[in-house]
Amino acid sequence: MGFLDTLLGRTKPVPPKLDDLFAIPTAAITLQAAMGLVPTGTGSVCFRAAEGRAFSDIEKDVRELLSMGEDAAPVEVTTDSYGFTWLVCHHAADDVEALVTDLHAVNSSLVDGGFGPQLLCTLVSFRDDSGKRLGLVYLYKRGTFYPFAPLDNERRDNALELQVRGAVGVDLKIEPDLNRWFAVWGAPGL
């Protein structure tokens, strides 16, 4: 944001960065090989719905689009306690590419409709044999990823998160500022 924008108080909503999302399939292979974390085939896009007809029309179109494919599972829509909407897509566990393509379809629909700044994050979930859960979270505005490993009682498995950061640091741009690794408790599909 420029000096003049600050001085005049006219900050603009930030457009999302979309391209880095396609690095997820590579990272999924690395995670499986290095740490035994397997994708569950579930991923979700989280956005802040804007009020008004324009946004709800676009949201409806996206849902219809995603449910149209030949082997498409129904898309779940949930609203979390912070008022953010999550679109959850399900695919076969080994088809991360198809999952990412679906997630990207949501992004580009919102961006084309002029609502790109409403995108918050995307989450792809993983699990290992012992039942440990991991969400790989993509921050649209930063174009970076961070790992989120929830335990019971709203605690985080920071050790696992840091381990994941080491493992996929080459494949993904990991968010360097740990303050921005915010918790997404109860994220659907995790």
Next chain:
Amino acid sequence: MAKTRYAPDKGLTARMTLTMFLLGLVFVAFIIVLVWLLSAFGVGSGAIIFFAILLGAGLTIGSFFYSDKIALSAARAVEVGPNDGPMAAKVHGIVDRLCALADMPKPRVAIARSPMPNAFATGRNAKKAVLCVTTSLMDGRLDDRELEGVIAHEMSHVAHKDVAVMTIASFLGIIAGLLVRFAFYGQLFGGGGRSNNDNNGGGAIVLLITLAVGIVVYAVSFLLIRLLSRYRELAADRAGALLTGQPSALASALTKVSGDIARIPQKDLRQAEPLNAFYFAPALSGKAGASLANLFSTHPSLDRRLRQLSEISEQLAR
């Protein structure tokens, strides 16, 4: 390139630019008059002007660097982490998400025990910023969307660096105010005590002129600063509403909060007054109808704010 729905308000930008320009103009004129006074009457008034500027600069720099601590202790607010109870967890959760949406660093979060539902943000830059909400803002009279709207408004103040802008803008007013005070006391006590009888007549005139100039500059800059403050509030409303995409939630929060504040007992109102410029809704908004009250107020009238928010709502739905 996809279309954008987030057009800036050119009128608001223009009015804000004009206000800042006028403030700068008054500042320059003020300096010119001071220099003229010094050169025309010798150093008789020099000490007063020098001390006023020195003290003014000291106060401004002090309040700039310690704005977060001053405001927090004045509001008796306590900084909280995400694990300090459900109230803190909720605010942190909202702030986390809004920061990710707006791509800005996360401010610290504080909670103040107060019967007034309100919020403020302070701190000289985004890293030092503190966002404070009062307990009664969280006691359930606002729903989650409305609370998010209020917090988005405060985060826009942080993004716009309003503490820095308003501190610099107030600098002129502080100096002029100090000058008036010094000249006034100089007039009262200074005249007879001076050793030099020849200079006495001239000295009194200089003090009178300084007093007059100080009063005029103080009055004009006071009005301009209040005007600027109202424009900054509108800009924060706008940016906050666009950030969440929910202008109507912010609007309904505003109606609830300003309605509640007018009903709060007088004692708390007086305590909160000095902090008004940084609050979400001013404590003395009471009757916003009178135009004179509008001229002196730090916040725009509720009507004005609601009108802007409904324009944004229309813009989003198109």
